[in-house]
Amino acid sequence: MTIEFYNATLRKCFVFGLMMLLTFGHSLVSPTSILADNVVVQEKEPNDSPQTAQMIPTPAASGDTVTVTGDALSTDAGTLAQQLEQECALGGEPIQDWFAMDVTRVDSYQFDLSFPGMDIDYDLWLFVRTDDRANFPQGIKFFTGVLAGPGQEEITPSLVLAAGARMVIGISRVADERPQERIPWKLTIRRGGTRFDYQYEDVLCQPFLGPEQINNALVVNRITPVAYPARLQSITALFLAHPGQRSPAGQQAHIVALVDDDGDGNPNNSRLLADITAPIEQGNQFVTVTLANPPAIDRGDVYVGLQVENAKGIFADVGRGVFFEPPNQNRELSYISVNNGRTYTTAGLQNSSRVRFAWSVRATLGTAR
Ligand SMILES: [Ca+2]
Ligand SMILES: [Ca+2]
Numbered sequence: 001m002t003i004e005f006y007n008a009t010l011r012k013c014f015v016f017g018l019m020m021l022l023t024f025g026h027s028l029v030s031p032t033s034i035l036a037d038n039v040v041v042q043e044k045e046p047n048d049s050p051q052t053a054q055m056i057p058t059p060a061a062s063g064d065t066v067t068v069t070g071d072a073l074s075t076d077a078g079t080l081a082q083q084l085e086q087e088c089a090l091g092g093e094p095i096q097d098w099f100a101m102d103v104t105r106v107d108s109y110q111f112d113l114s115f116p117g118m119d120i121d122y123d124l125w126l127f128v129r130t131d132d133r134a135n136f137p138q139g140i141k142f143f144t145g146v147l148a149g150p151g152q153e154e155i156t157p158s159l160v161l162a163a164g165a166r167m168v169i170g171i172s173r174v175a176d177e178r179p180q181e182r183i184p185w186k187l188t189i190r191r192g193g194t195r196f197d198y199q200y201e202d203v204l205c206q207p208f209l210g211p212e213q214i215n216n217a218l219v220v221n222r223i224t225p226v227a228y229p230a231r232l233q234s235i236t237a238l239f240l241a242h243p244g245q246r247s248p249a250g251q252q253a254h255i256v257a258l259v260d261d262d263g264d265g266n267p268n269n270s271r272l273l274a275d276i277t278a279p280i281e282q283g284n285q286f287v288t289v290t291l292a293n294p295p296a297i298d299r300g301d302v303y304v305g306l307q308v309e310n311a312k313g314i315f316a317d318v319g320r321g322v323f324f325e326p327p328n329q330n331r332e333l334s335y336i337s338v339n340n341g342r343t344y345t346t347a348g349l350q351n352s353s354r355v356r357f358a359w360s361v362r363a364t365l366g367t368a369r
């Protein structure tokens, strides 16, 4: 199945985008232990644009870290991320220091930006390099960002990154109380650990509304655990309030998880792992449900999703796909069932410009040991 939709109904909403950054970007993350073989790299200027981003090494194995040290003034040369400017109204925050890192193996990677001074403010941005210059003229596609207030470290979830992806990392010195002082920053990238946050889409700045013609369907994203045995710890789904439609506020969402033991990309022989009713307190929010005593998953795939119920204001919300670049361009991650889970087909989500999307459903898995 190919589900095509248009961007006409998208909401350009700065407050919403920021709220998402602050709430989801700062989801609870327990730092993983730092093992030996730490690599420390010095920043090399000029690294002031996505094109001149400094290549940095990738942590070689689970438990390894790569640390980059550098500094910035808010008046240093930098580059605005056009996508953020145009879609989020987050313009006016040039990114002074750019880095790039090739993901050689699928794993979780946590990005941690620290700096001294309670009145100093840096922000951290993550993009994925793309060849789709027609839709992304700077060659980068926004993935996520963390922009806490002055003095606060910026820490991402332990994001699962696809092998073959080139991550482009931006460090921005926000105008703060000491603009004349060059302040050092330290970026630490930790690979692996016991936590794996699966996020295939970006809804932060441009919360695309999903296809409203879908109703009473089950929509799920396929997750292939990085390591086994794994445990599904939580599922996080976005529930947008669609203009002109009933609000999902106060409704009960039906959230599901399936296990497909053979992991063949066909969930038609999957079994139900969880079927959870979750209250939606208000619209335009992520709802996270935590599984109690989840069983260990030894092999195969997990599918997480929800039931679309238009009458309750629950639609098939989507975000822009971030890991559909070569060599991952043929992967299908989003599926749909229109017969109550009896059979599923790939959803093939894209807009009229052939930009691909995924259901805005995420999950956290842990190691089961
Ligand atoms: Ca710098
Ligand atoms: Ca720079």
Ligand SMILES: [Ca+2]
Pocket: 121, 122, 123, 124, 146, 147, 148, 149, 150, 152, 154, 174
């Ligand atoms: Ca900040």
